Amino acid sequence: MPNRPTYSHKTHGGTAYRLIVLTAMAVVVGAIVSVAVLGFVEAVRHLNDILFISHRTRVALFDTPFLLAAITVLVPTLGGALVGWLLKRFSSEQRPLGPADIIATVQLRSKPPKTRDGVVSTLAALLSLGFGASVGQYGPTAYIGSIVGSVVAKFSFRIPNLQAIAVACGVAAAISTAFNAPLAGLVFAHEVILRHYSLQAFAPVTVAAATGYIFANLIFKHEPLFIVEFSGVQYTHEFFIFALTGIACAFLACAYMHSLLRCSKFAIALPINQIWRPALAGLAVGVVALQLPDVLGVGSEALRFATIEGSFGSVELFVLILAKLALTVVCVGFGFAGGVFSPSLLIGILTGALFWQMLEVFGIPNSGVEVYAICAMMSLTSPVIGAPLTTILIVFELTRNYDLTIATMVGVVFANLLSYRMFGRSLFDVQLAAKGINLAHGRERALLENKLLVDLPHSDLLTIEDDQTCEQVKLHLINSERAEAVVVNDDNQYQAMVRLQDVVLTSASLTQVMRGNWLSFNEKTSLWGAMQALHGFIGEGVPIVSTTNQELIGVVTEADIIAAYLATVHDLRAEENESV
Numbered sequence: 001m002p003n004r005p006t007y008s009h010k011t012h013g014g015t016a017y018r019l020i021v022l023t024a025m026a027v028v029v030g031a032i033v034s035v036a037v038l039g040f041v042e043a044v045r046h047l048n049d050i051l052f053i054s055h056r057t058r059v060a061l062f063d064t065p066f067l068l069a070a071i072t073v074l075v076p077t078l079g080g081a082l083v084g085w086l087l088k089r090f091s092s093e094q095r096p097l098g099p100a101d102i103i104a105t106v107q108l109r110s111k112p113p114k115t116r117d118g119v120v121s122t123l124a125a126l127l128s129l130g131f132g133a134s135v136g137q138y139g140p141t142a143y144i145g146s147i148v149g150s151v152v153a154k155f156s157f158r159i160p161n162l163q164a165i166a167v168a169c170g171v172a173a174a175i176s177t178a179f180n181a182p183l184a185g186l187v188f189a190h191e192v193i194l195r196h197y198s199l200q201a202f203a204p205v206t207v208a209a210a211t212g213y214i215f216a217n218l219i220f221k222h223e224p225l226f227i228v229e230f231s232g233v234q235y236t237h238e239f240f241i242f243a244l245t246g247i248a249c250a251f252l253a254c255a256y257m258h259s260l261l262r263c264s265k266f267a268i269a270l271p272i273n274q275i276w277r278p279a280l281a282g283l284a285v286g287v288v289a290l291q292l293p294d295v296l297g298v299g300s301e302a303l304r305f306a307t308i309e310g311s312f313g314s315v316e317l318f319v320l321i322l323a324k325l326a327l328t329v330v331c332v333g334f335g336f337a338g339g340v341f342s343p344s345l346l347i348g349i350l351t352g353a354l355f356w357q358m359l360e361v362f363g364i365p366n367s368g369v370e371v372y373a374i375c376a377m378m379s380l381t382s383p384v385i386g387a388p389l390t391t392i393l394i395v396f397e398l399t400r401n402y403d404l405t406i407a408t409m410v411g412v413v414f415a416n417l418l419s420y421r422m423f424g425r426s427l428f429d430v431q432l433a434a435k436g437i438n439l440a441h442g443r444e445r446a447l448l449e450n451k452l453l454v455d456l457p458h459s460d461l462l463t464i465e466d467d468q469t470c471e472q473v474k475l476h477l478i479n480s481e482r483a484e485a486v487v488v489n490d491d492n493q494y495q496a497m498v499r500l501q502d503v504v505l506t507s508a509s510l511t512q513v514m515r516g517n518w519l520s521f522n523e524k525t526s527l528w529g530a531m532q533a534l535h536g537f538i539g540e541g542v543p544i545v546s547t548t549n550q551e552l553i554g555v556v557t558e559a560d561i562i563a564a565y566l567a568t569v570h571d572l573r574a575e576e577n578e579s580v
Contacts, residue, residue, distance in 0.1 A: 030211025047130025079131020139339020145170030263333025352376025386426025
């Protein structure tokens with residue numbers, strides 16, 4: 001378990017100083033992240049063009065079908081091998097980093113992964129997307145934001161909780177830039193990363209999100225994800241259909257997330273070198289792309305065409321949905337670097353288009369394909385990333401259409417209600433829970449579960465050796481004004497506990513009166529686990545004993561544990577209510 005920085009409320013300067021520093025930091029982070037994200041997106045697009053992944057460049061090879069087929073299969077396969085080699089050779093984590101790592105860093109106040117590992121992961125994501133893997137680009141762009149925020153936070157400025165604020169600023173700027181949606185960036189940083197709304201964080205995160213939007217929309221003229229014109233919902237009964245769309249998308253989202261987790265476990269269990277796992281996934285992508293080229297890469301063209309009536313047939317939509325879902329699961333599970341956000345958007349919007357076509361078949365009056373495509377897109381994506389407010393705001397900021405936003409809101413609400421019960425808050429939270437970081441019961445418990453007793457200050461309790469007599473032990477206890485002592489051998493190995501009442505007026509040996517069933521902790525015991533174990537305990541202290549050689553590490557008292565708990569809770573409440 002990494003060493004965790006201690007939260008401190010000691011600040012430098014007054015309110016004006018902190019306001020200036022936080023604002024300047026937010027502008028700098030927002031500007032750097034925005035330029036980096038736009039550069040990342042353009043680099044992916046350039047690679048797609050030169051490697052014949054994009055539709056417009058593939059058209060040039062239609063007259064040479066054999067060459068087109070060879071490129072289609074070989075490019076993702078070679079890209080997978082390159083990604084596998086890059087991660088294995090240059091990353092100490094030997095895996096891609098993503099939103100789950102950002103959340104863990106902020107929620108546990110832990111040291112972030114090494115900057116080098118983050119850069120390698122981002123480069124691996126660039127290659128994965130550039131070579132046509134079925135992964136997303138928004139997870140890597142969010143991680144770019146966290147890298148920039150973590151680097152800036154190293155300057156400290158003696159401002160409390162600066163690391164979390166700086167990381168949130170970076171993520172907000174990344175989402176704002178990627179979607180041209182500053183409100184969505186602001187809410188995503190609070191909804192998914194910070195999980196609280198303190199004024200100290202809210203102000204700089206807002207500035208960073210706005211900065212990202214200014215760079216993307218006003219300076220570099222970054223094109224929006226899609227453009228939809230919608231005249232409005234025409235029938236009242238459609239709101240019931242929107243709710244059904246959300247429910248259907250919840251089941252599909254849960255299947256998607258369960259498949260991602262299971263495929264990752266399956267890939268790790270395979271007796272295949274880590275380098276070749278992504279190559280196998282790339283081969284699968286290439287083979288399927290021979291018939292369904294829309295599965296290659298992010299799938300931006302398919303996403304935009306899905307809102308146009310008649311672009312896809314029902315069978316084509318159904319096959320493309322299954323293919324995109326399966327290939328994303330394989331690519332992510334077998335080690336390609338990339339996110340799950342973009343594939344969720346594509347799978348969702350195609351599902352909505354298919355849902356609309358079913359309404360047409362049954363002759364149910366409706367308001368057109370656009371509203372169902374957008375509603376399903378966000379209803380499926382929201383449970384995956386655990387950000388219902390963010391997805392609703394993305395629709396509003398992209399379309400500026402209240403009817404589309406309200407329809408999406410209905411679907412998103414029902415999708416999240418159902419998926420939360422069937423799966424959990426998000427894919428990221430379940431991934432963290434598998435690593436022992438359970439955020440389902442709140443930030444407070446997660447922090448307590450990941451704070452180890454061995455990292456706390458230990459009390460100085462009397463220690464005696466096991467070859468002493470009861471009379472000697474009694475004198476030691478009386479002279480030390482102690483009621484109990486820890487018994488160890490010559491090698492400082494824990495034997496038992498002994499109390500003053502056990503050695504008073506007795507002729508028995510020390511071995512006979514020692515209390516071997518005394519409560520003890522080990523180097524893996526968390527503060528939360530210790531609090532649960534202390535229920536009904538009576539005594540001055542509890543020994544911490546090594547599980548490897550039974551060596552006595554130290555002793556903690558109930559007062560030590562309660563003090564650590566109160567300090568943790570106080571720090572959390574202070575963070576959540578901190579003003580600028």
